Amino acid sequence: MAIAAVGNNLITYVFDDMHFPLSKAANIVTNFVGTIFILPLLGGFISDSYLGSFWTMLIFGFVEITGFILLSVQAQLPQLRPPKCNMASKKDSCIEAQGFKANIFFVALYLVALGSGCIKPNMISHGADQFMKEDAKQSKKLSTYFNSAYFSFCIGEFIALTILVWVQTQSGMGIGFGVSAVAMAMGLLCLISGMIFYRNKPPQGSIFTPIARVLMAAISKRKQICPSNIETLCGSQVNETNHHKEASSLQ
Template sequence: MEEANNQSKKWEQEEISNEMNNWELTEEESVDWRGRPSNPKHGGTRAALFVLGLQAFEIMGIAAVGNNLITYVINEMHFPLSKAANIVTNFVGTIFIFGLLGGYLSDAFLGSFWTMLIFGFVELSGFILLSVQAHLPQLKPPECNPLIDQSSCEEAKGFKATFFFMALYLVALGSGCVKPNMIAHGADQFSQSHPKQSKRLSSYFNAAYFAFSMGELIALTLLVWVQTHSGMDVGFGVSAAAMTIGLISLVSGTMFFRNKRPRRSLFTPIAQFTCSSWNLRDECSWNFLVEPSTIRTIREFSFYCLFTLVIQAFII
């Protein structure tokens, strides 16, 4: 009886050892926050919840600023309507442009976790500076009512305008670099090699969209109401508080995250393809007249050259 129990324990230990070996083979590219290989304790639903916390509170803060920004620019900074509209659209567009930078830094150098952490604090600093400017009269033009007489209102210039744009684009830089990494980092917590975790991955995407929608809903109702009734300084301060809670959620999950090692950037194969296409351009040139009877041949030849260039570019 005792020998049977010992044999059973031995089989269990071998099974656990095999599971750990399989994990190391499939997850060798995943590390913890110190750069050490991850283990089965890392990742999963628990780790993804911390990312969802950041996502909900980050969108809450940025949406509250973006949706009421034109009111602040006109009423407080006294920019004319056309210029105020350009400021808001440029701000939103810059967020998406910086998304490319965030993805590049994550893939090539920092990884998604450190990119979110660093630029999350950049975004938070922008919220704080906006709140400080909205609160201090010294950082704003003299008060007036632009709806009654726009010509009597002094537009923000010099240091006041510089302070405003610096704060605004710190928010854009931080938000742009954080956004493309939140969904990716949350999805990295689920291993495709484990059936249970792979099934939970689709549920995570549903939860991520729910977190995004709830953050947007609260921003467009509660936070906008706070900005309208308590002032923009309080509204920007609430956005800063929301971002702080999101960063606390991210930092709280540090010990549980599975992090992918940075690899080469997506722009690398694109650059290789461009260089290879330029170097091989003579191989895909032809010197004959284009006649109706040869259109099909030229089309087939051009597709053949394009296919050849693509294959050679990605083999490099």
Template sequence: MLGDSYLYLISISKSNENNGVHTGDGSVDINGKPVLKQKTGNWKACSFILGNECCERLAYYGIATNLVTYLTGKLHEGNVSAAKNVNIWAGTCYFTPLIGATLADAYWGRYWTIFVFSTIYFIGMCTLTLSASIPVLKPSECIGASLCPPATPAQYGIFFFGLYLIALGTGGIKPCVSSFGADQFDDTDPMERAKKGSFFNWFYFSINIGSLISSSLMVYVQDKAGWGLGFGIPALFMGVAITTFFSGTPLYRFQRPAGSPVTRMCQVMVASFRKRNLKVPQDSSLLYETQEKHSAIDGTWRPAHGNELKYLSSSFSLHELLSSVLN
């Protein structure tokens, strides 16, 4: 209750400051200028993001769903080896989001991180399509039931090069797309803040639609029409995803990189340990990095002080935190 009331008061004060012309959360346009609230963000921007996510998921699951079958049937791997390779690749896809999230938060911002890793993603999709289409890049067909020539090291190398480019690409954009969609709603505006929950509902709906189409139609195409077409269609949809996303650039709201939360969390833990014997002041306002109502990070608010993480209180002062880390 108190947190909601505080946020509401902040939203009123910020709305008064910019007279409702600009957003109150510090968002800017592609050129770094304050955005016009009525002409950017909201659903008109999110429609491009949702279309991008649907196409990207269709492309991803178009590769992942039937990958074991391709490794065993076309690259002539054994079942154990194929399952191992797919599991390693899938694990890589879930590890690489750490790279994308760190780059987006600390250096590039979400938009440019999506741009870079989407390009890598598309190159990987095209490489995979070529490896399944050009005869010299794939093993010969089996002769009879038992004589199956194995793939050469070069054929393996090209295929897995494209596959792991996809893992890097999907991991790079995975933590950014949903957050970038959330950026299109101004948290200081109660009406826009309420719409953010609906956005996430539609976001996961888009994921499921892409997955459904891939798990049914794309698997059928790969089995009946060939793997070149079966990989080529997901590559085409990845191209559509990129085009859709960048078509909405004039409508987007951007948040400037504010530093990685992983770095700040580690700084807090180190400072907390170094300052563990300090006495916490009675005045909780002395525990914040700034005396203003807002956080030092543009577009965010100071968290209310409580006793749940009281053992970290001695590290909340940014000056003391940095001094503890550097000294």
């Protein structure tokens, strides 16, 4: 919900408040949204390999909140934004955000993107880990969980695209960013409140380690000559057949 409200009304803030040209503002928003959708690969990798879904969501949840707070502070303080002017008027010569002001904006924006992108792939999977697939009753509840989760996402999107966008339009983007930060904080509190009850799937280690081992083995043995007698090969069908015959004769 928090990220949806920011993404859909961000171009207004970038154009009207930060005074970036419309083409550049559109490019900034496009890059921001694209980053959010590509970072789930990183979030899933970190979760599966090192931290697990719970700790990944917790850590990057605080990263996202930090970004929202920075955006809210910048939108509230005139010292951190360019002087006010009407970008739609040709008479006004608006100053584009540069230097320290632009750096704060981009750091805050991509903290939000980093946090949101790494949380996305872990929300559904963390909930699914709480069900035992071997249990028939819990297996049925799992499908209900997926439906409920998707319905909740849709409700959150609806609230973000209506109420939060209205708040941003009427009260300013500073309040809107603040509401997003509060919503994110409430979500993290709900996550932490069930910490002792979760069934956490342990990380499996880096997926690149076995791939690297295979590549290293292939490179190190690339000059070895394949034996002419296939019976000497470990795991060959002929070798396995002979062992099976020997075992049968002993019985």
